[in-house]
Amino acid sequence: MNATPRAALAQALGLALLFAHGAARAQREMQEHATPSPAQADRGMQDHAGMQPGAVEPGPGTGDRGPAKAQAQPAHFSSAATCSCASAPASALPREPIPALTDADRAAAFPVLRTHAMLHAPSRTGYLLFDRLEGWDNHHGGGQAWEASAWYGGDIDRLWLRSEGARSGGRTEAADLEALYGHAVSPWWDLLVGVKQDVAPGDARTSAAFGVQGMAPYKFEVAATLYVGEGGSASARMQGEYDVLLSNRWILQPRLEADVAFADDRARDIGSGLSTLEAGLRLRYEISRRFAPYLGVVHERAFGATADYRRDAGEAARETRVVAGVRVWF
Template identity: 50%
Template sequence: MSALLALLLAAAQPHDPHADHAQHGQHDHHQDHRDHQDHQDHQDHSGHGDHAHHGAAPGPAGPPVAPPPPGAFGGPAHAADALFGAERMAPVREQIRREHGGMAHSRLLVDRLEARLGGHDGYAWDAQFWWGGDLDKLWLKSEGEGGFGGGPEHAEVQALYSRAIDPWFDLQAGVRQDLRPGPNRTHAVLGLHGLAPYWFEVEAMLFLSTRGELSARAEAEYDLRLTRRLVLQPSLELDVSFQDVPELGLGSGLSGAEAGARLRYEIAPNLAPYIGVEYARAFGGTARYRRAAGEDAGGWSALVGIRAWF
């Protein structure tokens, strides 16, 4: 009963709005004070962080730099010798050396076997075989041409020793034998064969005959791959004679040039038929000798042939 009376008296008292305002203001004041204190603490903490950063100890030092210990050079040159013996391991190392570049390989390339249709219909071939390792090789080369229904009008065979002088070029030396219906010559040969920058295959040869006649030949060709199987091969050949040789129909200077292009389709990587075109011309005294013999100094030929290697 007394509790109910107290509740009725409290409800009957007038409401003081200032009390709520004071209480609300007191709450805001304490909240502002706490916010200010948090901000101050954050600044103090940041300052201590900067101080700690500037005063941090340096990182650990790197490993000591010193020469290998003397014991590192005290063992055998090949560690396996200590377990199996040098006599047993020597033939094993030789076998590994052979398997990783010391073996002899061979290749027969029939670069051109073609029919020439034009002012003087005929055939031509250019083939080469090599056998050897990465540094030393034996090369056999043959090329020639002739008319349909007759024997070769000109042919030659070369036997050369080849030595690699860098990753791209070989120095070659040997002999060349001419085979033709008329007078023949035997030549000493010295030259370079290899890949020039941008993958041009080049060859430059000097020939000195047994009669003291000096001549030179330079060849260049390039494989332009149009598709995975279709390859266009432009080529250029220049022949130079350093003196007149009327017996062979050669004049001094630039004696002849051949420029052509062959488009081949690789049925397989080692077999490709081709078609092409070639222009050949004699110059200077060589052209005069040809005209005197009733021959043309130059002309165009259409080519049909096959290229293969084994």
């Protein structure tokens, strides 16, 4: 009876010791797996360092295909990187070097332009303008006046014809015709030289003419001409006009003309100095660019000895008249 309990107690103690030993061993193995040894850590770092980006470990059932696929992907990346690096310098630099610019290249690309800037092929054309074809009727009687100009030639050299005159009381008071050679010295100005012929009845004279005409700043059309006649007599005429565009068709034109004599001319009742001054204001309507009727008012005044000569002849020294006419060009 006593042996049986002792044997059972011994067996229980043996099982307890065996269980405690097994638990301690299992705990020790778990700690070893959680904390690798220094040799295992170094070996793991070397294994990870040897792996290329994109490498995939073979999974179960993949066999030899896993390593082959893992090695093919780094090779693709390596070749692409090598290709891009090799092609960058080739695209940045031309196959043939660009030669340095020379003075001959610059001269061919930017030729020297003349001041006139009208270097077209030689051509000839013509132009005829009747700037004033007008008439009036006032208490001094009716009258007519004209002013015309024409040219033929190219952009630089032209032959000019100019004519101006007036009639009053059925007779021609003054008329002249000028033939001039014009040479463009700038895009806006011409130098003129030629002759002037007075064609009024009983007053046929020939004079040399020297002048300039063109467009001043702000589009003022200006002309000034010096006339030198027989015996050294000299006179000058200056004109200026400006077109004010009220609309596409309505245009207001102020105009000023002055005659100056450098010596008395009793045969023509002209005194030295400023002889006459004419100011006009005309409003025209352009039915087309070539044809435009107009209405206007003109004031003319004589000065100095010229005014005295007119009074002695029974004429007025100043006159204001309303005019109507047309402006036409071809």
